Amino acid sequence: MNKNITPLVGSSSFIKEIKTLVQTLSANNASVLIVGERGSGKRLVARHIHYSNSAKIDHFFEINCKSFDKEQIQVVFDDVSRLIAFDQRITLFVCHVEDMILELQKSFIEMIKKTAAKELDLKIICSTECSLEEKVANGKFLPELLSRLNTVVINVLPLRLHKEDIIPIAESYLTSFSKKSGLKFVRFSEAAKTSMLEHFWKGNVDELINSIQRAFIVGKPPVIDEADLGFINEDSVVNRVVENIADFGNDKSLKTAVDMFKKEYVTKILEENNWNQTRAARVLEIQRTYVIKLINELEIRKN
Template identity: 30%
Template sequence: MVAAKILVVDDNKSVLSALEILLQFEYSEVNTISNPNQISSYPNLASYDIVLLDMNFSAGVNSGNEGLFWLREIRKKSPETSVIMMTAYGAVDLAVQALKEGAADFILKPWNNDKLLATVKSALALRNSKKEIDSLKKKQHSLKQHINKGNDFIVGNSKALNQVMNLVHKVAKTDVNVLITGENGTGKELIARELHLSSGRKDEIFIGVDMGAVTESLFESELFGHTKGAFTDAKEDRAGKFEAAQGGTLFLDEIGNLSLQTQAKLLSAIQKKEIVRVGSNKPIPVDIRLVCATNCDLEQMVADGLFREDLLYRINTIQIKVPALRDRGDDILVLAEFFLSRYMNKYGKSGLRINQAAQEKLMAYPWPGNIRELLHTLERAVILGEGKVLKPDDFLLSNKAANPSTGSPRTLEEMEWLMIQTALDRHGGNYSAAADELGISRQTLYNKIKKGT
C-alpha cells in the first residue's frame, strides 16, 4: 500500500463507492465528497496528493465548465496537488483545455480499472516530483543566502570610502563588467560582494575564485569544468566556476597574474558567453555578471606585452579603485574598534579599550598590508593584551613598511619581504615576472605574500 491521500469528487454516489473500493487497497487514505461546493472549505486540502474530479455536476449539463471552475479553485488552494479530470463525455478539446488549466491527466467513464490505477500512479509521481523540486529550490535558495551572506562587512565613513560606495551602488544596477583595483588587503572582495548584493542578481549565487592560487594546468578545469575521463584524476563530470555562478556573479581575484595563454581562454568565454568543459566539445551558454580584481597596473602590463589589451577592455567597462587604508583617515580607528569588538567576543574577553597613545600609533602607521594587516594586529593585541587598556606596546607593528633608504630590516623575514616588495614594484605587481626575478615559483611567491599580510 502506497502512503498517499486521495480525494474523489463526484455527484454520482455509485462512482464514489466504486472508486473508494478500488483505491483503498492501493493507497493509505481515500476520501469522497458528492458536492463540489465542499471543496472551498474542505479541511487540509493541500495535504492531498491526488484529486479525482468530475467535469459535470448539474443534470443535463455536459460542457465541462463546472469541472474547469473547480479545477481552478483546487489549483489556487493547493497548487502542488495533482488533479485528474473525469467525464462520461469524451471531447478532445475539453481534455486539452483541462490540461492547459493545470490538470495532471484526463480519464473517461466508464473506466478500465488497470488504466485508472496507472493514471493515478503517474499523477502521484508528478505530485512527488513537484514536492521534491520545491524542496530543492528552497534548499538552493537557503544555500545561496548562506554563501552570499559572508562574515565581513564594509566598515567606515571616510570621504574616500563613501565615493567608492556611491559608485558601487550606481554600477550595481547594471550588468556591466567591473574591474576593482587597489593594494593587497584593501577589501576588494568585499566591494565585489556589495556589487552583487546591490544588484538584480542578489538572490543568485556569488562565486569567488582566487586566480593567484589556480595553477595554469588546472585553469580550464577550475573555470570551465571537465567531463569524466578528460584527464587522469577526472573520475566524474564536474561543473566549473562559470557554470556554478550561472545567473549570479563570478568574481575573479588577482586577474593580473594570468598567463597570456589563459587570458586568451578567458577572453573567448567572455566574448561568446559560453564555455566548453575539458574533454567535451559541447558549448554551454552562461549568464553571469563578471567582476575582476587586481593590485597590478594592467595598463602598464598591456604596454609591456604581459596583458591582452582586448581582455582589459572586456573586463574594464567600469573601474572601481579601492583606497588604501592609510588614505581613509579616521576609518583606521573605526575599523580598529570594529575588530576589537569582534575578537573580544571570539576570545571571551570584555571591557577592552584602546588608549589615546595607542590610537595615535595606529593612525601614524602606514599600513602596507591595509585592512588585512589591521585585522591581524587587533587579533594579536586582544589575545596577548593583559590589561583592560590596550597600550602602544600591545600593538606589534611590522617594520615591513620601512623604506630601504631610511631604515634597514632587522630580521630575515623583513629582508625577504623587502625583496618581494621591490621585485613586485619593479614589475608593476606582476607575480610571474617578480617570481622569475626572485628565482621562485609564482605559487611560492603568492603563498609568501598571503602569509606575510
C-alpha cells in the first residue's frame, strides 16, 4: 500500500464492505464501475483498489472526462496501449465516464477488446455520478461499453447515509492537517461534532474536508468550534423570512423578500464569525467593504 494514500476511515458496515471489495478487486483485472454522488470518495476507492494489489503495478493513469478534451483522452489511450504491449501492469481510472463522447467511447471499446484478446495486464476502473443505463436509453452511452465496464459495480454512499463515520473521518483529517500546517488543533468541540452530525453534506467528504480547512484558517487552536466550520442552516434562514411575510404589509415584492433573506443570511454569517467582518467577507466570498455596505443598507444590528 502506498503510504501517501489517504486511508479509508470508519467502522460502518458500508466502510467495512468497501474495504473487503478493495482487497478482492485488487487481486484481479475485473472491470469496476464506481457509482456515487459528487465528493463521495469514488477516486479514493479507485486508488485503494490500485495500491492494494500485492503485486507491483507500474502505472496509474487517470482521465477526467469533464476536464480532458478529446485529444488529451486519446493520448492517454495511446500511452496505455503502448505500455501494456511491453508487459507493463497498468490501472486506468476514468472519472466522469458519462461525459465521454461517443467517438472516444468507440476507441475505448477497441482498446478493451485488444487488451482482452492478448490477455494483457490492464485494470479498468470507471466512475460516474449518474445512471449510465439512462445515458444508454438516451443514446448518449454505448451499451457495449457499459456491459464491458460494469463487471463489478461499487455504490459509494453519500456521507449522510453513513453518519457514524463522519466524526472519525473528520478527526483523521484534523490530525493530518495539523501535521502539515503546524497548527496545534487537537479536537472538535462537542457543539462542532453535533453540527457535523446534523449537517446534510450535499458535497459529501469533499465538503467535510473544505469545512475543516476553513476551520484551520479562521479558528483558534487547540479546539475547532461550531462557528469555525462555517455551516449555515439555510432552512432556518428561509423559515424566518417566510414567517415574517405578514410583516411586509402591502409590499410583498420579490425585492423585499430578497432583501429580507439577505439580511437574515448576512446576519447569520456575522454571528457565526463573532461579527468579524473580514471573516464574514471571506465566507460570503465578497469584499469586506461590501459587507459594510450591506450592514448599512439592510440595517443589520448586533444583538
